[in-house]
């Protein structure tokens with residue numbers, strides 16, 4: 001059979017990324033142009049700035065992805081693209097590029113859900129066995145997902161308010177850290193101790209829901225009250241206490257989900273899956289299931305993960321036509337009880 005090459009696009013937030021995948025498994029290139037430096041001074045992603053950056057670099061990213069893969073434009077057999085969830089203006093840039101490429105070469109266009117991308121990045125570690133459960137933790141999402149087979153994703157639990165990555169970035173801002181703060185808090189946490197005993201919301205409740213806004217408020221109140229007294233709290237202990245609360249919550253709910261949905265594999269993915277503390281706790285606290293976490297380079301936003309998630313869609317011929325539009329609040333269905 002002729003070799004198949006997928007050209008994948010990801011522009012849902014602040015990374016412009018284009019990847020080439022050969023024959024469903026071989027990631028030949030995964031070019032990621034990060035805009036983080038431009039957003040840092042604003043303390044978060046500015047949507048308008050993000051869209052402009054995507055426009056500026058997308059063509060160069062396509063060229064670079066093809067060069068690194070050692071293939072020609074005409075070798076590409078299908079195009080995959082993130083169409084949601086994400087920032088509408090940012091998504092539209094990737095969609096316009098992907099649609100143009102598919103149209104110019106008369107090849108299929110495969111729409112991909114960004115969160116399916118995060119999850120299926122785990123396929124790079126090993127050939128996943130289904131059914132499986134996934135804990136998806138990113139800047140915009142915190143959800144537990146039951147996957148009966150590749151391409152069939154059902155939410156079994158999610159956050160009621162903030163996403164975990166969002167909470168990291170907000171408390172990081174209060175501590176004066178630069179955006180995004182997740183990685184730095186993780187590093188600081190390893191040098192401090194859990195001395196503040198922050199609340200672990202809903203940890204004992206018998207459901208699979210998360211809540212991080214109370215933890216965030218408790219953190220901010222503690223910080224500001226100390227500031228008013230002229231006291232300077234140590235970022236290391238603050239980080240250790242915050243991270244301990246986050247990890248207790250994530251672990252408790254993941255364990256509950258595994259009790260309710262006994263599976264052999266747990267995937268942990270999304271930007272926050274880069275967290276070393278989380279990796280250590282998972283290894284320590286969860287036995288009896290195989291834990292699969294994508295490598296660090298595939299945890300943050302990238303087009304390689306979109307290529308992985310597009311494979312099952314391609315096999316089902318789940319193609320879109322050129323009317324495909326951005327869906328900023330695209331979400332998996334919830335599991336029916």
Ligand code: KG4
Nearest residue numbers: 138139140165180182183271272275300301
């Ligand atoms: O998945 P992602 O790259 O983008 C979204 O789709 O949201 O996730 C970005 C989030 C940010 O909130 C960032 O602070 C967080 O992932 N993050 C981390 C770590 N590395 C990145 N959070 C905790 N610990 C880390 N090591």
Ligand code: ZN
Nearest residue numbers: 138271300301
């Ligand atoms: Zn993401």
